[in-house]
Amino acid sequence: MRKNVLLLETIAEEAMAVLQDHVNVYTGYDADSLKQVLSDTAIHAIITRGKGLIHPPLMDACPQLEVVARCGVGLDNVDVAAATARKIKVINAPGSNTATMAEHTLALMLMLMRNMYESVAAVKQNNWNWRNQYTGDELHGKTLGILGMGNIGQRVARIGEAFGMNVLYWSKSSHDLPYPYQSMEAVLRQSDVVSLHLPFNNETAGIIGEQALSWMKPGALLINTARGALVDHVALLQALNAQQIGGYAADVLPEEPPVQSLPVVQHPRVIVTPHSGSLTASTYRQICLLTVGNVVAALTGGNPDPNSIYNRHALS
Known part of the structure; x- marks a missing residue:
């Protein structure tokens, strides 16, 4: 039957x-x-x-x-x-989504680091002179801190290394990998870019809050393609407004779709994609x-x- x-x-x-x-x-x-x-x-x-x-x-x-x-x-x-x-x-x-999510993570990282979103938007508005006020940097030579070293985190590490980044990580446990394993605080304090690849559970909910954000280097970038609720968005907005961190890029939010006026989404130094990282054909x-x-x-x-x-x- x-x-x-x-x-x-x-x-x-x-x-x-x-x-x-x-x-x-x-x-x-x-x-x-x-x-x-x-x-x-x-x-x-x-x-x-x-x-x-x-x-x-x-x-x-x-x-x-x-x-x-x-x-x-x-x-x-x-x-x-x-x-x-x-x-x-x-x-x-x-x-099954390891390769595509790692690619999406690096795409967000590049867009945020090189300020691509505003650059493309300016040219579409016929504002070629945007180049005179452009600010951006490259990934090469920067320190990439990865929180969560599962399949996706490891793939991001390898791609980041290929870009010339120095990789270090924190995870629930250490792995046999060619990257330094350090405490979460140490990773946050040293990294120019922090990428989140943690599962969401009672231990990780809001793990990037006021304390964790205060540990990050001034101007550092935070990338989240894991789960929106890993980040305390009230603390994140405060850190962005205080220029405590340089920017935030994500493919996930605590509530999807977000309320249209969600302040973090509208922030000028934030890029959010609509949970589309795994939606490649x-x-x-x-x-x-x-x-x-x-x-x-x-x-x-x-x-x-x-x-x-x-x-x-x-x-x-």
């Missing part, structure tokens, strides 16, 4: 085709359609991307649920503990196909990649 899979959000066409070849697919993109599906169908797996929430009430509405999955790496919108307690596999796509397709392939395997008696089952150890 074919299993039933519920999609809370759209996925890549190729991934949808794989699903439809092996299971029955139902969509619950809005509250009304979701309610209708749940009232009529026994759901065996739920797949989301970045917005659809997989929480206890939804799990409890699907008594035959075997798998919940996110087409992505972070699991902020999946209640992993609740799923584990119900013996439900949690599947994601670890490592190649990565979006890869993430969806990896996740769907492992969900199908889990439902049909196949062999999903063990590393894709986030809570495998807790279920064993």
